[in-house]
Amino acid sequence: MNTRFLDACRGLPVDRTPVWIMRQAGRYLPEYRRLRARHSFLELCKNPELAAEVTMQPVDILGVDAAILFSDILTPLEPMGLELDFVPGPVFGNPVRSMADVKNLRLPEMDEDVPYVLETIRILRRELADRVPLIGFGGAPFTLACYMVEGKGSRAYPILKKMMYRAPEVYHALMEKVSGMLIAYLNAQVAAGGQAVQIFDTWGGILSPSDYERYALPYSTRVIAGVRGKGVPVIHFVKGAGSMLDMVKRAGGDVLGLDWQINLGSARDMLGPGFAVQGNLDPTVLYGTTQIIEAEVRRILQENGGRPGHIFNLGHGILPDVPPENAAFMVECVQRLSQMR
Amino acid sequence: MNTRFLDACRGLPVDRTPVWIMRQAGRYLPEYRRLRARHSFLELCKNPELAAEVTMQPVDILGVDAAILFSDILTPLEPMGLELDFVPGPVFGNPVRSMADVKNLRLPEMDEDVPYVLETIRILRRELADRVPLIGFGGAPFTLACYMVEGKGSRAYPILKKMMYRAPEVYHALMEKVSGMLIAYLNAQVAAGGQAVQIFDTWGGILSPSDYERYALPYSTRVIAGVRGKGVPVIHFVKGAGSMLDMVKRAGGDVLGLDWQINLGSARDMLGPGFAVQGNLDPTVLYGTTQIIEAEVRRILQENGGRPGHIFNLGHGILPDVPPENAAFMVECVQRLSQMR
Numbered sequence: 065m066n067t068r069f070l071d072a073c074r075g076l077p078v079d080r081t082p083v084w085i086m087r088q089a090g091r092y093l094p095e096y097r098r099l100r101a102r103h104s105f106l107e108l109c110k111n112p113e114l115a116a117e118v119t120m121q122p123v124d125i126l127g128v129d130a131a132i133l134f135s136d137i138l139t140p141l142e143p144m145g146l147e148l149d150f151v152p153g154p155v156f157g158n159p160v161r162s163m164a165d166v167k168n169l170r171l172p173e174m175d176e177d178v179p180y181v182l183e184t185i186r187i188l189r190r191e192l193a194d195r196v197p198l199i200g201f202g203g204a205p206f207t208l209a210c211y212m213v214e215g216k217g218s219r220a221y222p223i224l225k226k227m228m229y230r231a232p233e234v235y236h237a238l239m240e241k242v243s244g245m246l247i248a249y250l251n252a253q254v255a256a257g258g259q260a261v262q263i264f265d266t267w268g269g270i271l272s273p274s275d276y277e278r279y280a281l282p283y284s285t286r287v288i289a290g291v292r293g294k295g296v297p298v299i300h301f302v303k304g305a306g307s308m309l310d311m312v313k314r315a316g317g318d319v320l321g322l323d324w325q326i327n328l329g330s331a332r333d334m335l336g337p338g339f340a341v342q343g344n345l346d347p348t349v350l351y352g353t354t355q356i357i358e359a360e361v362r363r364i365l366q367e368n369g370g371r372p373g374h375i376f377n378l379g380h381g382i383l384p385d386v387p388p389e390n391a392a393f394m395v396e397c398v399q400r401l402s403q404m405r
Numbered sequence: 406m407n408t409r410f411l412d413a414c415r416g417l418p419v420d421r422t423p424v425w426i427m428r429q430a431g432r433y434l435p436e437y438r439r440l441r442a443r444h445s446f447l448e449l450c451k452n453p454e455l456a457a458e459v460t461m462q463p464v465d466i467l468g469v470d471a472a473i474l475f476s477d478i479l480t481p482l483e484p485m486g487l488e489l490d491f492v493p494g495p496v497f498g499n500p501v502r503s504m505a506d507v508k509n510l511r512l513p514e515m516d517e518d519v520p521y522v523l524e525t526i527r528i529l530r531r532e533l534a535d536r537v538p539l540i541g542f543g544g545a546p547f548t549l550a551c552y553m554v555e556g557k558g559s560r561a562y563p564i565l566k567k568m569m570y571r572a573p574e575v576y577h578a579l580m581e582k583v584s585g586m587l588i589a590y591l592n593a594q595v596a597a598g599g600q601a602v603q604i605f606d607t608w609g610g611i612l613s614p615s616d617y618e619r620y621a622l623p624y625s626t627r628v629i630a631g632v633r634g635k636g637v638p639v640i641h642f643v644k645g646a647g648s649m650l651d652m653v654k655r656a657g658g659d660v661l662g663l664d665w666q667i668n669l670g671s672a673r674d675m676l677g678p679g680f681a682v683q684g685n686l687d688p689t690v691l692y693g694t695t696q697i698i699e700a701e702v703r704r705i706l707q708e709n710g711g712r713p714g715h716i717f718n719l720g721h722g723i724l725p726d727v728p729p730e731n732a733a734f735m736v737e738c739v740q741r742l743s744q745m746r
Contacts, residue, residue, distance in 0.1 A: 229693030307647030
């Protein structure tokens, strides 16, 4: 069994740096686009055979050291009562705007409400047969609240911010409910066979450090505490949080995800040996020449300086117009260069 | 004469913290929208009487401690040969994609090619009659290159990044030319009467620290060096640069602009007494109640801890749907609370 990824999550020594790619099952792969031509994104998410097939593609094609469940962070919000559509960005027909809306949200029964997620995990564990570990995931409470309140993606999330600042009791009631849902959701993924869990806080970085501390950190901390101790490592990724990593680390988690706007070496110095790290390559570097890609992989490995607990990854999801051969070359560089040390 | 702003730029003691607002002349003001209903954005920029009128509005309405020229960072690119339109975001009909395109860019003669910018400054200096100082501005070379190459705003700037990574000779030739233009442009503004200069690097934060060092820092450093020593303070604002301020400070400048994603106190500790700072209030806080606004102003003043060289401002431009009375209340809070210390 390839345990590089899980060992690195726990800060254990590994033969070479493990590598996977956020959104590794996705549009940049022609094999994915062929399936997507016949099925909507939500159809792929809800059909366990197809979701498993898509999850396996990058494992077979790129030789990454971990598989990650093909799904979306918004998946568990549909059974809470939100009408989700992708046009192509996510849109909710009935966003959460009042205390009555929050009260109307139901807590899903995972076995009944998202059976396809759990079944996908079960299929994948059989198909993977311990080739590489399987990562489950969910959104962080703040990021889910962003979409639930705004009703769609945004840059400044004005409706959500107005709720935070003008109706904090509604905001906090929503965050309580979402946090409870996430704990149940992530634990169901682990019970079904997930071998690690990643929490994506895509929008946490839009908050000032003091607002992050007040409005996001307590809920992320609660979710992480509710999943840890189940025997699987927890990866916590807050995009745009490079200047408040000291705050983010207080949420707990075994591994902190790093985007590319912070130097990995400085981040590790600040975090200390208690945390593994994952990420750090600018996704647009995969637009570059092989020389550029190899130089950047080498630079990041050097910044890590051989410390245990490093998982190579991009600093955000792979971009849909990246040539797949560049992604494969990046994976090959990590494999080759991290062994040479 | 109100010299609070200029004194604070130079780290000198002031009677209270000076305050102005990025994009203070803009859509959130009904007085601005009334003019905008009859004139396009570019018409306002190119008509010195109208541009001066718009510039004066927030000085009269809010009582801010500085005026800033009403213009756009893209204004000097039109006479370089680019066809600029706003739809409503900026679009260039003929983006720069090749070495031939770079060679075809001409260096504007400021007096002939942007006379309206210089005339606006002259009118404003007369009208302001030293009530408050007048700030001129330009984009940083990297941010201008983003728009020139991509042809429009973007999140990841894929076309620009491909040029950086695959045709660096074209990229660097472009940056050389843009930097030279900026030095002439900013110096012309100072000669016309600009009393401080702000350089806006709206997109510098999309670069990793090592790419910032290689692809942006040398050119920003050159521009700042080309303007300093003319007797006016230079403010350098790189949005999203909280985790690489140690790099950004190497570009020079008297004042570093801070967005809201970094704690002002930590930033000042890191920068040391050699730099003044400006900014730091999350623009969405102005969606909040007066209690929220006052608490945030107080928090930021406390983080500064009475150190000289602090200019209060938002961490980015004011949002168009902010109630003007909230902006006025924020200004009033800074005036009241910074005196009480």
